[in-house]
Amino acid sequence: MDKKKTVIEDIDRGLYDIKNEDHYRYKASKGLTSQIVLDISKEKNDPEWMREFRLRSLEIYNQIPMPTWGPSLHELDMDDIVTYVRPDTEMKGKWHEVPDDIKDTFERLGIPQAERESLAGVGAQYDSEVVYHSVKEELVKQGVVYTDMESALREYEPMIKEYFMKLVTPNDHKFVALHGAVWSGGSFVYVPPGVQVEIPLQSYFRLNSPGAGQFEHTLIIVDKGAKLHFIEGCSAPKYNVMNLHAGCVELYIKEDASLRYSTIENWSRNMLNLNTKRALVEKNGSIEWVSGSFGSKISMLYPRSILKGEGARAEFNGVTFAAGGQVLDTGAAVIHAAPYTSSNINSRSISKGGGVAVYRGAVKVAPNAHHCKSLVSCESLMLDDLSRSDTLPVIDIQNDEVDIGHEAKIGRISEEAIFYLMSRGISEQEAKAMIVRGFAEPIAKELPLEYAVEMNNLINIELEGTIG
Amino acid sequence: MEKLQKNINPIPVKTWNWLGVNTAVLEADIPAITDYSKQPVTKGSEKGVTITDIRLHRDTIKFMEKKMDAGASEEMRDFVKKNHNSGYFIEIEEGEKIETPIILQYDLDEENPTLIDDHFILAHENSEATIIINYTSSCIQNGFHSGVTKVFAQKGAVVHLIKVQMLADQDTHVDAISAITDEKGQIDFTLIELGALQTITGCRTQLVGKNSTGTIHSLYFGDKNRKIDINYVQTHQAPESLSSIEARGVLLDHSQKVFKGTLDFIKGSSGSKGKEEEYTVLLSPNVRNRSTPLMLCGEDAVEGQHAVSTGKMDENKLFYLMSRGLSDVEAKKLIIEADFQPILEKIPVIELRDAISTYLRRRLHHV
Numbered sequence: 001m002d003k004k005k006t007v008i009e010d011i012d013r014g015l016y017d018i019k020n021e022d023h024y025r026y027k028a029s030k031g032l033t034s035q036i037v038l039d040i041s042k043e044k045n046d047p048e049w050m051r052e053f054r055l056r057s058l059e060i061y062n063q064i065p066m067p068t069w070g071p072s073l074h075e076l077d078m079d080d081i082v083t084y085v086r087p088d089t090e091m092k093g094k095w096h097e098v099p100d101d102i103k104d105t106f107e108r109l110g111i112p113q114a115e116r117e118s119l120a121g122v123g124a125q126y127d128s129e130v131v132y133h134s135v136k137e138e139l140v141k142q143g144v145v146y147t148d149m150e151s152a153l154r155e156y157e158p159m160i161k162e163y164f165m166k167l168v169t170p171n172d173h174k175f176v177a178l179h180g181a182v183w184s185g186g187s188f189v190y191v192p193p194g195v196q197v198e199i200p201l202q203s204y205f206r207l208n209s210p211g212a213g214q215f216e217h218t219l220i221i222v223d224k225g226a227k228l229h230f231i232e233g234c235s236a237p238k239y240n241v242m243n244l245h246a247g248c249v250e251l252y253i254k255e256d257a258s259l260r261y262s263t264i265e266n267w268s269r270n271m272l273n274l275n276t277k278r279a280l281v282e283k284n285g286s287i288e289w290v291s292g293s294f295g296s297k298i299s300m301l302y303p304r305s306i307l308k309g310e311g312a313r314a315e316f317n318g319v320t321f322a323a324g325g326q327v328l329d330t331g332a333a334v335i336h337a338a339p340y341t342s343s344n345i346n347s348r349s350i351s352k353g354g355g356v357a358v359y360r361g362a363v364k365v366a367p368n369a370h371h372c373k374s375l376v377s378c379e380s381l382m383l384d385d386l387s388r389s390d391t392l393p394v395i396d397i398q399n400d401e402v403d404i405g406h407e408a409k410i411g412r413i414s415e416e417a418i419f420y421l422m423s424r425g426i427s428e429q430e431a432k433a434m435i436v437r438g439f440a441e442p443i444a445k446e447l448p449l450e451y452a453v454e455m456n457n458l459i460n461i462e463l464e465g466t467i468g
Numbered sequence: 469m470e471k472l473q474k475n476i477n478p479i480p481v482k483t484w485n486w487l488g489v490n491t492a493v494l495e496a497d498i499p500a501i502t503d504y505s506k507q508p509v510t511k512g513s514e515k516g517v518t519i520t521d522i523r524l525h526r527d528t529i530k531f532m533e534k535k536m537d538a539g540a541s542e543e544m545r546d547f548v549k550k551n552h553n554s555g556y557f558i559e560i561e562e563g564e565k566i567e568t569p570i571i572l573q574y575d576l577d578e579e580n581p582t583l584i585d586d587h588f589i590l591a592h593e594n595s596e597a598t599i600i601i602n603y604t605s606s607c608i609q610n611g612f613h614s615g616v617t618k619v620f621a622q623k624g625a626v627v628h629l630i631k632v633q634m635l636a637d638q639d640t641h642v643d644a645i646s647a648i649t650d651e652k653g654q655i656d657f658t659l660i661e662l663g664a665l666q667t668i669t670g671c672r673t674q675l676v677g678k679n680s681t682g683t684i685h686s687l688y689f690g691d692k693n694r695k696i697d698i699n700y701v702q703t704h705q706a707p708e709s710l711s712s713i714e715a716r717g718v719l720l721d722h723s724q725k726v727f728k729g730t731l732d733f734i735k736g737s738s739g740s741k742g743k744e745e746e747y748t749v750l751l752s753p754n755v756r757n758r759s760t761p762l763m764l765c766g767e768d769a770v771e772g773q774h775a776v777s778t779g780k781m782d783e784n785k786l787f788y789l790m791s792r793g794l795s796d797v798e799a800k801k802l803i804i805e806a807d808f809q810p811i812l813e814k815i816p817v818i819e820l821r822d823a824i825s826t827y828l829r830r831r832l833h834h835v
Contacts, residue, residue: 068482068485069481069482069483069484069485069490070482360483360484362483362484362487364487367753367754370753380765382765382767382768383768384768385735385736385738385766385767385768385769387766387768388764388765388766389765390481390762390763390764390765391761391762391763391764391774392481392483392760392762393760393761393762394483394484394487394489394758394759394760395757395758395759395760395776395778396487396756396757396758397750397755397756397757397758397778398755398756398757399750399753399754399755400750400751400752400753400755400780401753401780402750402778402779402780403779403780404776404777404778404779405775405776405777405778406759406761406774406775406776406777407773407774407775407776408761408763408772408773408774408775409772409773410763410765410770410771410772410773411770411771411772411773
């Protein structure tokens with residue numbers, strides 16, 4: 001008799017797939033030309049240096065070839081992508097001022113409720129612009145800045161000029177160059193020295209317009225000894241045309257500061273998600289990434305931590321769930337560029353129904369980074385033979401005072417573990433259920449409560465047989 | 469003289485170019501290929517074995533070659549086919565268990581500074597043999613070796629191929645192995661890379677028969693300015709196939725190493741198991757050590773695992789040995805030899821094992 005296999009249901013996207021009518025105040029023409037870039041710059045009233053930066057980025061974009069590795073991006077046709085859509089509203093500071101259809105979208109996604117219950121500030125972006133922004137008064141009094149990037153460019157121009165795309169430069173790769181040319185929206189956060197922001201800030205990115213791209217820029221500076229938890233969420237309804245997301249996240253963590261950056265990414269299945277995230281961590285600072293990747297048709301997402309100061313730390317906890325038709329090429333990279341730095345990467349992936357989950361990682365240790373430690377652990381569950389799961393890590397070490405380990409596993413549920421649990425009085429069925437649920441648990445427990453619930457809804461596991 | 473081969477030893481799936489592990493580049497120019505006039509076959513005239521010039525068997529092996537992966541690269545395979553100056557077709561008859569190892573000893577010298585060797589080993593059903601190919605060099609000028617070895621283990625056959633490379637410090641070594649196993653076939657490789665200025669070596673085993681097995685035990689040693697690029701691939705194409713890769717190495721001085729090890733579970737390889745381990749000891753602040761342990765999986769009912777660990781020598785072991793009166797250098801030598809011993813013991817010829825130990829001890833004088 002054929003052994004029954006574990007059934008994992010597809011994600012119910014009903015909530016995310018509700019689409020609004022495509023109202024907009026301004027929409028760029030399809031494609032990517034210097035005139036379109038100039039039009040966006042004019043529409044946004046950029047300062048001169050930013051206009052030049054956009055044009056230089058476009059030049060770089062035109063010079064850099066498409067990546068020669070990773071998933072095929074042959075479906076991406078920039079001539080069909082609209083790079084800028086200004087929604088039919090200004091940015092508001094109160095939810096009731098936001099137009100009803102947009103507000104309803106965020107209500108359905110639970111953002112205003114989360115703001116009331118558990119967040120210190122919220123930014124909500126709809127298509128290319130932030131439509132709502134608020135931050136609690138006590139944080140403002142402490143000097144915390146949390147605003148949209150356009151406002152930041154006007155109000156904190158010297159700081160933006162100093163940090164904007166200095167960590168992720170347009171030369172890094174083709175889609176960052178594209179981002180530099182057409183970016184719009186996103187968030188700016190500055191936490192002054194010593195300020196501990198105990199409850200999280202959250203930005204939510206919603207793309208509504210069919211065939212559009214979203215290119216938000218997130219810039220966070222956590223100054224000396226300060227602390228922040230930032231949450232990013234994103235979604236889009238499904239259309240029959242390809243959408244593109246090429247955002248950019250730059251995180252500066254100063255001496256003794258710490259930042260936790262959590263993301264649940266749940267784009268629709270017509271989305272190419274080519275996001276770039278990077279953190280620069282100074283002496284004794286720490287960055288902690290928590291990442292859940294569930295949506296999109298193709299994702300290429302590898303948060304990179306650069307441990308620049310002595311004693312800096314990075315931690316990455318990520319879970320990926322690739323269903324049929326999806327290629328989720330995700331992972332993490334850590335550059336140990338100073339002595340006594342440490343990193344810990346913990347990645348879990350599940351693939352089913354023809355989905356492809358790839359872990360792509362790198363740990364690089366510079367010649368001067370003596371006494372550094374790194375541990376990488378990857379585990380994969382593949383639930384049928386239609387799917388794929390690949391692990392592609394690279395370790396590059398350039399001195400001898402290191403302690404580096406990597407381990408990866410793929411396979412069935414351990415029979416020994418089931419036997420052990422059953423010997424403690426738990427039924428076989430429940431033992432298997434516990435093990436499968438436990439697979440994603442190390443990541444889920446790192447998420448804020450409401451996101452952990454969302455993740456559990458996303459991975460709706462119905463146990464009927466064994467894994468494998 | 470011709471320049472060659474920028475894209476040799478490719479990994480099966482590319483990753484970021486900035487890591488420099490996707491392919492290897494041969495840094496030396498290829499010298500003019502002269503004859504290799506020495507007789508390399510030193511043992512192997514036993515009953516049940518025939519060793520003949522590979523050129524006489526081109527038609528016989530053509531159909532088998534078609535099934536095989538290119539190993540290091542198509543370009544390199546073509547280069548060897550076009551330029552080879554030595555090569556043997558080694559055939560083990562059906563059911564024969566060859567007790568004495570078949571040994572090919574290649575030694576580069578001033579009169580024979582280039583070696584392009586092309587070998588094919590065919591083990592017929594239920595046969596068994598051990599083949600040793602040993603490369604040494606007494607060249608004063610730059611010696612050059614480039615070679616391809618193909619192995620076909622038919623149903624139930626067992627082949628143990630041992631390759632030892634102890635070329636001189638300025639030599640170049642580019643080597644590729646392609647292997648296929650039929651049902652219940654088994655191919656065990658012991659691959660020892662100790663010499664040459666640049667080493668680029670690859671081994672690909674395709675487990676095409678049910679219940680077939682492929683193992684690789686590998687040692688590498690880098691000192692001075694040596695560069696080593698190793699690329700092992702075990703492809704599970706059949707159900708219930710088993711594979712393992714175990715590599716151990718030491719790097720000192722300004723040496724550099726890239727180790728690429730891939731376990732590839734193709735759809736249909738259900739019930740297969742693969743395991744990969746690499747352990748590197750670093751003994752100088754100027755080394756560069758890159759590891760790329762890939763696991764590719766298109767089949768759910770498999771078990772695969774890999775582990776890499778890199779670091780300094782175990783301080784507790786060192787302390788213990790030094791507390792027993794050994795000097796720092798002596799203690800380190802002893803630990804390295806002990807680490808290498810399980811793999812060296814897979815070589816059944818004591819004289820060769822001793823020669824490797826002596827060679828290693830000489831090279832370890834300044835650890």
